[in-house]
Amino acid sequence: MNVKITTRQRIRAVLLAALFFMGASGLVAGWAGGARADAFADGYAAYQRLDFKGAIKIWRPLAEAGHARAQFNMGTMYDEGRGVERDNAKARAWWLKAARQDLPEALHNLASSYLFRDGGDADHEMAVKWMTRAAELGLARSQYTLGKMLMAGHGVPKDEAAGRAWIEKAAMQGDRRAQYNMGKLARDGTGGPKDIKAAAQWFLKAARQGYAKAQNHIGVRYAKGNGIEQDDEKAYFWLTLASDQGHQLAKINRQTVMARVSPAKLAEIERRALAWKPGQPE
Amino acid sequence: MFRFPRPRILVHSIAVVLLAGAVQAKAAAIPPKEAEAFISGLANQAVATLADNTLTVQDREARLRKLLKNGFDMNVISRYVAGRYWRKMTAGQKADYRNLFTEWTLKSYASRLGGYADQKFEIVKTIDTGKKDIFVRTRIVEPGNPKGIRCDWRVRPSRETGRPIVVDVVVEGISMLVTQKAEFATVLKKRGIDGLIEMLRVRVSKFQAIASG
Numbered sequence: 001m002n003v004k005i006t007t008r009q010r011i012r013a014v015l016l017a018a019l020f021f022m023g024a025s026g027l028v029a030g031w032a033g034g035a036r037a038d039a040f041a042d043g044y045a046a047y048q049r050l051d052f053k054g055a056i057k058i059w060r061p062l063a064e065a066g067h068a069r070a071q072f073n074m075g076t077m078y079d080e081g082r083g084v085e086r087d088n089a090k091a092r093a094w095w096l097k098a099a100r101q102d103l104p105e106a107l108h109n110l111a112s113s114y115l116f117r118d119g120g121d122a123d124h125e126m127a128v129k130w131m132t133r134a135a136e137l138g139l140a141r142s143q144y145t146l147g148k149m150l151m152a153g154h155g156v157p158k159d160e161a162a163g164r165a166w167i168e169k170a171a172m173q174g175d176r177r178a179q180y181n182m183g184k185l186a187r188d189g190t191g192g193p194k195d196i197k198a199a200a201q202w203f204l205k206a207a208r209q210g211y212a213k214a215q216n217h218i219g220v221r222y223a224k225g226n227g228i229e230q231d232d233e234k235a236y237f238w239l240t241l242a243s244d245q246g247h248q249l250a251k252i253n254r255q256t257v258m259a260r261v262s263p264a265k266l267a268e269i270e271r272r273a274l275a276w277k278p279g280q281p282e
Numbered sequence: 283m284f285r286f287p288r289p290r291i292l293v294h295s296i297a298v299v300l301l302a303g304a305v306q307a308k309a310a311a312i313p314p315k316e317a318e319a320f321i322s323g324l325a326n327q328a329v330a331t332l333a334d335n336t337l338t339v340q341d342r343e344a345r346l347r348k349l350l351k352n353g354f355d356m357n358v359i360s361r362y363v364a365g366r367y368w369r370k371m372t373a374g375q376k377a378d379y380r381n382l383f384t385e386w387t388l389k390s391y392a393s394r395l396g397g398y399a400d401q402k403f404e405i406v407k408t409i410d411t412g413k414k415d416i417f418v419r420t421r422i423v424e425p426g427n428p429k430g431i432r433c434d435w436r437v438r439p440s441r442e443t444g445r446p447i448v449v450d451v452v453v454e455g456i457s458m459l460v461t462q463k464a465e466f467a468t469v470l471k472k473r474g475i476d477g478l479i480e481m482l483r484v485r486v487s488k489f490q491a492i493a494s495g
Contacts, residue, residue, distance in 0.1 A: 037494055044493050048338050055491075073491040080490070105489040112484045116469075141487050154473075154480055213377070249377075 036062060040070055047073075052083025063094065071098035072106040079109070088113065099130060107134035108142045115155075124155025135166060144170035144178040151191065164191030171202065179206035180214040187227075196227035204228070207238055210278030215242035216250040223257050232260045233269060237282060240273040312416055312446045314408035317437045320446040321418040324353045325403045340490075347388040355440060355447040356384040362449075363462045367470050367478075375475050382482035389486065404430075414438050415449065 043058035056077055062070035075094035078087045092113045098106030111131035114123040128149065134142035143166045149156055150163030164185050170178035183202035186195045200221045206214030219238035222231045235257045242250030258266065276282060312320070331337070331345045360383045361368050371379060402423045409417040415438045423430040436450035450459040469478050 040494050044491070047491055049335055050332065050339065050342075069492055069494060072489075076489070076491045079488070105492055109488050112488050115484050116481045141489075145484065145487055148480070148483065152476060152480060154477065213381075 036065075036067060040067060043070070043073070052077065054083075056083045063097070066097075066101075068098045068101040068103040068106065071095075071101075072103055072109070075106065075109060079113075099133075102133070102137065104134045104137045104139040104142065107131070107137070108139055108145070111142070112145075122155060128156050135169075138173075140170040140173040140175040140178065143167070143173070144175050144181075147178070147181075160191030162191075171205075174209075176206045176209040176211045176214070179203075179209070180211055180217075183214065183217060198227075200227035207241075208279065208282070210241075210245075212242045212245040212247045212250070215239070215245075216247050216253065219250065219257070220253055223253070232257055233265060234282070236261050236266065237269050237273055240270060241276065244273065311410070311414050312437055312439055314410070314416060317408055317416045317418050317446055318405050320353075320437060321420065321435050321448075322405055324349065324448075325420070329403065343389070346391070350388050350391055351384070353448055354387075355438075355449050356380070356387070358441075358449050359387070359459060360384065362459055363466055364470075364478075365463055365467060367475055371475055375479065378479050379475070379482070382479060382486055386482050386486050406432075409434070417452070 039058055040062055043055045043062070046052075046054035046058060056074070059067075059070040059073050059077075063074045071094050075091045075098065077083055078094065079091035080086070084090075092110060095106045095110040095113065099110045107130045111127045111129075111134065114127040114130070116122060128146070131142050131146045131149070135146045147163045147166035147168075147170065150159045150166065152158070152163075164182075167178050167181050167185065171182040179202050183199045183206065185191055186193075186202060187199035188194065200218065203214045203218040203221065207218045215238045218228075219235045219242060220226070221228050222235035222238065224230065236254065239250050239254035239257055243254050261269070272282075327349055328346060331342050331349070334342065337345070357380070360380045363383065364371070364379065368376070404421045404423065406419040406421050409419060411417065415436050418435045418437055420433045420435065421430040422433055432454050434452040435448050436452065437446045438449055439445065440447040450457055452458070466478060469481055473480070
């Protein structure tokens with residue numbers, strides 16, 4: 001029996017078939033993506049158990065299939081010699097694959113690998129190219145590193161203003177080394193305006209994150225009233241924390257401030273310093 | 283007329299000073315049993331940390347770093363490794379270099395300790411250098427390598443506390459201190475003190491393996 005199909009019905013059938021195919025392929029793609037995510041997580045679980053060979057066994061096929069994070073992790077395994085023989089060239093090759101997919105951590109490590117190569121000279125042009133991309137993508141560690149490269153002029157034309165701008169971006173994101181450096185740059189007026197109040201605030205931010213050098217700096221500033229209201233008790237608190245971390249200069253500075261605070265108050269501050277953890281109010 | 287006596291007096295004086303130094307240093311050396319106990323304690327704590335599967339890799343490394351920080355004299359090590367450049371460094375450069383070198387050394391030592399669940403650690407003997415240092419010879423045995431890896435720990439009394447502290451690790455006759463010094467000497471010659479500091483900063487800032495995003 002012949003069944004006549006109208007043009008409208010034919011179009012409808014084609015559309016339905018197309019929709020079905022798209023849905024099915026989406027499901028397949030979704031399933032494949034989910035399976036890959038599960039496998040990647042299994043690899044990470046093996047890594048956390050220190051089963052590095054097991055992690056590599058899972059990550060390698062994913063990396064070869066184009067999984068950026070697996071490619072990055074393969075690079076770190078070769079870089080650190082975990083589960084495989086240490087091989088800088090292979091580490092860089094894997095990071096390059098992930099960097100081409102704009103994975104910030106891969107861009108950062110790849111840039112670093114060009115700066116100091118085993119048995120070879122640095123390729124600053126490549127280092128700056130990849131580090132800049134990572135910094136542009138918002139990675140604080142890359143912004144800080146790029147800032148320091150520009151400040152020092154190592155392999156790039158020295159540009160203190162640009163260097164300070166990148167360090168400030170990292171500091172604004174909470175990078176404690178960048179905050180400490182912003183303190184020094186604002187104190188000295190390097191690459192931008194001199195501002196001792198801003199300097200003290202940057203040192204304070206880094207000190208609150210437990211950075212010993214910054215704790216020493218803010219301690220001294222409290223003791224002298226430099227850019228911040230003079231306060232010997234606060235000075236003693238920060239200098240005690242820096243001293244406890246082994247900061248030699250802070251130990252000397254602490255002795256000086258100690259003579260200016262009453263014994264009862266000293267004991268109370270020492271107790272508070274002992275209980276203090278980074279991020280807590282002082 | 284005064285040419286010859288002078289060097290003789292000088293040589294004699296040096297000998298006296300060296301002898302006195304050796305006697306003084308010998309008296310201050312860590313007793314063998316104490317040195318062995320110290321290294322054994324460090325190793326046992328490291329093994330316990332590595333075996334604790336409730337901790338993440340990052341937590342384990344943080345604990346190992348703390349262990350190494352307390353067990354290694356990083357002031358002595360960092361000064362030795364910088365060699366003659368140490369004296370040329372400004373106070374700021376010294377502080378930056380020492381901090382970054384410590385961070386990087388602890389990070390790389392901690393990462394090397396991972397992933398060897400089947401390794402066994404044995405104390406073999408102690409070797410007295412006749413000076414203030416004493417070597418604790420250990421052997422690390424792993425499957426497929428029954429002869430093991432010879433590892434000598436150079437131990438001396440800490441200047442600050444007087445307690446034993448490690449100043450070098452010699453693996454199969456190769457001193458980590460000497461190897462490191464040679465590597466740094468190349469960088470220092472090529473790029474100077476700031477170049478070395480920059481290198482350490484870059485090495486410390488590298489990311490480790492990441493989880494799924």
